Amino acid sequence: MARPAQPLLNRDLIRDTALAIIDRHGLVGLTMRRLAEKLGVQAASLYTHYPTKEDVLDAVANLLVAQVDTSGFEHGWREGLRTWGRSYLGALAAHPNAVPLIASGTGRRDTFLAMANAVHGGLTGAGWPPRVATTISGAVKYLVIGAASTPFASGFADDVQVYLDRYPHLTQAHRLRSDAERIDQESFELGLSCLIRGLEPGPG
Amino acid sequence: MARPAQPLLNRDLIRDTALAIIDRHGLVGLTMRRLAEKLGVQAASLYTHYPTKEDVLDAVANLLVAQVDTSGFEHGWREGLRTWGRSYLGALAAHPNAVPLIASGTGRRDTFLAMANAVHGGLTGAGWPPRVATTISGAVKYLVIGAASTPFASGFADDVQVYLDRYPHLTQAHRLRSDAERIDQESFELGLSCLIRGLEPGPG
DNA sequence: ACCTGAACACCGTTCAAGT
């Protein structure tokens, strides 16, 4: 066909399809050939729209981070941190296979900077000195990235019996996979609430 | 040569060499062929000692986690959490390129379970109910993984001028790379100290 | 500008063959 009358591809379509493949088959399951196949096209065609696979992955990472809500700072730094942290974790937890893209991200991507800028502005606007604002936002980010990266559910899953006798302390709490999601939630909320409480009474 | 009188390889040598390559060339820079080359051997030879590349990476992950110090719980849960968190982060920060191995680890690896078991035992031994102990150790783990995964230094590095005008709030705090290490340190310590303080007065 | 087909230099892994 060579050049079609109507373009078959565009950047958003490629990015969204890439995310769908990552969700279904994992990060390793995403190859340029498979991505092209799903789009009914040859792998080489993708390079008309993205210079490298890395750029496709950057686009996916930006898509996820763009959904993060930083509007909570309008209601104060406590609500701002809570809203930001929860929506950030929510955006990542919705696509667990894509989390490594964000976790080891360089921070050079547009939406990352926009998010960092909004958070930093929210904290300094509430009166926190810039240096402290950076430290605070770092701590929340660590909780989010940590919670999204190693959800409790990912370990201790299948062959529980194997280590039940070797690691006696783990038997109680780690047995049920059904508890994992609640544990993840509780650990993150514990960290977040302790951090906010530890920052009282606020700046100044 | 076929079978040499003295074996050329063993599992520890392969694992240590793999880590050295990861340190120098990154996780993507580690290939079975390059690993073999550095060992003066053919790639196929590696499969006598490790069934897959994945198993080599597991061995590297276990090597790092094995260095984590959980002995602090002998001096109470506060000191235990501090020692554990700091040595865990220290072990990962010494090999930043290997962090994704631990961050997205399945938790199925021996040393991971041993570490989790020690921490859980330390917390329950101090009087924390098993369920709460799991939540607490999760929060500390999130801080460690988050801090190791996205050190502040990794972002905002080179082309600062590009976004200085677009993200005004970031100009103050993000300009200097020399500040990055201190920021990383402070954010982690802030999260850790807030958590421990938030858990006062302790169990019961 | 946009897509194809074929090629390039790589991968992880397998396996018969040698000692």
Next chain:
DNA sequence: ACCTGAACACCGTTCAAGT
């Protein structure tokens, strides 16, 4: 048991060629 050499099925990416 331990290593080799060659092969297999894959990669990401390039590029001349077509419309």
